[in-house]
Amino acid sequence: MKIEKLIKDAILSQEAYFIEEAPCRIKLDANENPYTLSEDLRKEMEQYIKKVSLNRYPDPGSRLLKRRLAENLHVDEEMLLIGNGSDELIHLLLLAFRSNPAGGVVIPVPTFAMYKISAVNAGQEIIEVPLNDDFDLDLDAMTAAMSRFDPDLVFLSYPNNPTGNLFSRDTIERLLSRSRGIVVVDEAYCPFSQTSFLSDLRRWENLVVLRTLSKMGFAALRLGILIAHPAIVRELNKVRLPYNVNALSQAVGLFVLDHESGFHRQALQIIDERKKLFEALQGLDGITPHRSDANFILFSCALQKNAIYENLLERGIVIKNFSSPGPLQQCMRVTVGREDENQEFLSALRDILRQ
Ligand SMILES: Cc1ncc(COP(=O)(O)O)c(C=O)c1O
Structure with a gap:
């Protein structure tokens, strides 16, 4: 063969x-x-793990985790989707959104490698737009790519991996207002940038924010968080595998949120x-x-x-x-x-x- x-x-x-x-x-x-x-926190975490019934399938929608997250992030539960790392959420977005025959997915480069890898695996075309010399978004080049290819998805890492900088907020807002499709603002490094587009979700229906617990010291859990308009979350839930987040990660995720400060x-x-x-x-x-x-x-x-x-x-x-x-x-x-x-x-x- x-x-x-x-x-x-x-x-x-x-x-x-x-x-x-x-x-x-x-x-x-x-x-x-x-x-x-610390040893004390580890002991406390064990109390959360003890409650897990290993013979049962996990909660399919990570409901307890979502409820707690909704409180911490001040958003509605229907705006949340939990993934097996934000890698999975990137993958789900690329599976769910159309493969635009005129174009594909726009990403500024250099950026996080998984946007391109997942896009290719999902059968999407990728349009790469170089960052300017300061590693910021090139507004003219991004606008030109977006009017030419009319992408259903744009991925922005904020701050950007691997360059480390935050793109100009003003440029991102202009892209959000000019885009017919979805702009994903990936805030994996939010704990270290102390800035976010989360409160802008009320303003932009086409904004999707991604977060992760990985950079807060819990990379092993594989817990990613997507926050978006409920209509987007509803569609993505159809693509998500039923038990995408295992029960142990859900339990430890709750422990993390209870000790977030x-x-x-x-x-x-x-x-x-x-x-x-x-x-x-x-x-x-x-x-x-x-x-x-x-x-x-x-x-x-x-x-x-x-x-x-x-x-x-x-x-x-x-x-x-x-x-x-x-x-x-x-x-x-x-x-x-x-x-x-x-x-x-x-x-x-x-x-x-x-x-
Ligand atoms: C920008 C960005 N997004 C997402 C991820 C992946 O996060 P997770 O561990 O939640 O899959 C990374 C990992 O390094 C990253 O740099």
Whole structure:
């Protein structure tokens, strides 16, 4: 059997999402939160897990979680959809919305890789619009792409991964007002940017906001949150698999929401560490960090970038190296870790730059 003959062309030409799995002591490559739970909180979390009936299917609509979220976010429950990570919610949007014959899905680039991967898998065409030199949205180019292709979906990462900056709010509002289709504002890094489009949902029926618990220290749970007009949520619920969020994640999700203020304080600690890391990187010859509102910093490197990356790896420190041609060719991205991890990364980098 020639399996290639049976697989869709778009999938055949696609690369699987690459996840670096280098053995390391200090992991600063995946925009994870560096903090684990204290012993006291872990014990409390166990009380939530104990209540789960493992012999039963999970609550199909994550109703308890949605009720609690609706209170915390001050939105109606009908505006919420819980996904197996926001990755799944991106996938559901791409499955549900039409594959516009005139165009497809518009994304500014560089941005989060899963928008394109999921779009291709869902049979959607992707129209990539380069960001300007400041890594902000190019309003003219975005408007031109939108009038030419009339997309049903536009994805904006806010702040943008991997550049770290927030796009101009004014530009996003103009796109929302000019777009016939849906504009998805992906706020995965909201705890570190402290700004949001959530309250704009009342103003724009075509706005979809995405959030996740992953960056708050719970990446393992795979809990993503979509907030949108109830009519959008109703349609997406038809595409969602019935038991998309497992019962253990739902239970721990409730625990997280009940203790949310503590996790928000932790995010403030990461913002402090980001400032220190940014200033230290600014002081290094040949390194230019880019402004970040997320829990990572993109930096340009005028030196032997790959050698620096390899040398860090040999010392057990893994960061993200970009190798594709384009605006990130000279860039690497480091996640803001704990203070001791950031210090070790910086002293290793200083040492390598001296060699
Ligand atoms: C912009 C953006 N959106 C979504 C995600 C995925 O989040 P989740 O872990 O909830 O699938 C990421 C992960 O890094 C991201 O950078």
